[in-house]
Amino acid sequence: MPLVKVENLVKHFPVRMNFIKALFTRERKKVHAVNGVNFSIEEGETLGLVGESGSGKTTMGRLVLRLEEPTKGRIFFAGREITSLSAEEMRRLRREMQIIFQDPLASLNPYMRIGEAIRHPLVIHGIGENKRKQREMVLEMLERVNLRPAEEFYNRFPRQLSGGQRQRVVIARALITRPKFVVADEAVAMLDVSVRSQLLKLMVDLKREFNLTYLFITHDLATTKYICNRIAVMYLGRIVEEGSFRDIYTDPLHPYTKALISAVPEPDPKAMERKKKLIPEGEVPNPIDPPSGCPFHPRCPYVKEVCRTVPPELKEYSGDRKVACYLYD
Amino acid sequence: MNIVDGKEAVCRIEDFRVHYMTFDGPVKAVDGVNMEVYREETLGLVGESGCGKSTLGSALLKILPRTARMSGKVYLEGEDLMSKMEKEMQKLRGAKIAMIFQDPMTSLNPIMKVKDHFTEMIRTHKPEVSEEQALEMAARALEEVGISESRLNDYPFQFSGGMRQRMMIALSIVLRPALVIADEPTTSLDVIVQAQILQLMKEIQSHIRSSMILITHDLGVVAEMAHRIGVMYAGHLVELAPRDVIYYRPLHPYTVALLESVPNTDINDMDLDYIEGYPPSLLNIGEGCRFADRCPKVMKLCRDRTPPDVQIDEEHIVKCWLYADSFEEDEDNASG
Known part of the structure; x- marks a missing residue:
């Protein structure tokens, strides 16, 4: 049984319109952020959700935790449907499902000492019998994420920390309740190269130690290799391809995935010269008015008539590989 | 104008420093940089946040905030920029030396x-x-x-x-313009659009035959774009060499470690290396190599004295004591 499963998930956001205009238009515009997504994550697995800005990957992560209400579709956690749970039930469940955001400075209260920030979830969920016990748990966690000496870090404020240290605090706070499932939304994107790799390594180690299951959301294909078992590539609110990172890297199927892989700048000039460049023209269309049919068809070099009208379904290609493209029918 | 080894230097920077004055003392953002930019070449300037790469780029146009104190020499096509008044700089900006910023929305009216x-x-x-x-x-x-x-x-x-x-x-x-400075021109763009823009910049540059300083934190971007690469760390230019030398025969321990910590898409290379620690604060920073605290090959000398720019060969310069011995006589010192 998968730990997390979503079925046919749809999320549309209404577009704000000024009042006068709204009086005279019947049609309400909406952003098609997520357009019918299915995936499941097994316990102990890391699924990488890769896409460019506007692909709907962040909305997807928020939907799974029900920080955002889906327009349609169902979400399962540990075999239980959570789509219609009450706010109170969800609050209790969040002990087991946590999220790490991109910008640590924005997700930490600047007036709260970091020890207290990490202790806060324990207070909310009533873990640890008293303050002293909770403090011990926090110190232990600070040690674990390499913020040493822990006693000293406990009393610091976020502004006294470097970017990498702050992200360690955010990770510590997410893991203090011992969750089963963690959504990491561009968790290392804002950090410098040398620090990014430290944090990635930490996340891999913690995963093993705490037996975590990650949904790792990123725009950067190259970082997924070190942490993900499987990768799902999103484009304009749909998953266009899914498979092991090995298959996605070496033999991408969907024309969009091919483009994405060929566009990644490699820190190796010779590899860059060898690489076939399949850069499509144009940019990602506006999700307010997505193209009919396959979302990639306006930029696709292999476009056929059917692509323009009916969106292809995400179908099994072989083994654990799936692709949404008529080329493989 | 300068002709160096058959290459014509459009821009020459000598012992260049930018210190930001604060109440707590100077922040030494750029500290003793020497380099040249040749005609029609792209010089990649890479480094992590706070290494001084953007400060250096903006300093060449003299568009830094008032708290910045500059010293050293900058020559653009033989003209000494540091002695120019603001009025004269205005005539050069856009005409002879131009800048492409990271976020075009904030740089356009x-x-x-x-x-x-x-x-x-x-x-x-x-x-x-x-x-x-x-x-x-x-x-x-x-x-x-x-x-x-x-x-x-x-x-x-x-x-x-x-x-x-x-x-x-x-x-x-x-x-x-003779020199275009591109400061993280594709950082805010998605990867496919980034590839489009990089391709375009390459075409344009060969078409208009200008020189370019490409400032970026992304070692993948310079691998594709640059002829030569300068690596900056904490205000120092630690290594400067032709592109392939930087990627395949780097000498400075920072360059080596940095390259190992960059994620690539090679599935046979699954090791993720990283550099322990964080870059130092540049406030009131003193003598010594600034990478010393994180360097696996650190020696006593490194902490006491700032390493010289060691010329390995015509086009390869490394700011590191490890390579100073064959050029200077204090061998005991360097191997100790």
């Missing part, structure tokens, strides 16, 4: 039409050019970057991120 950005730029430097001629030049520059002439009447907000960056490039090259 939101209430000015595209065509007005161009005509203002062109006619400030060339008052003899008529309005119509300027518009013609603008249309041609836009065409070069793949934007239709019809968009001259649009405002910047009507463009997508990639198109805006194209427009910024057109604007920076319309007067054919």
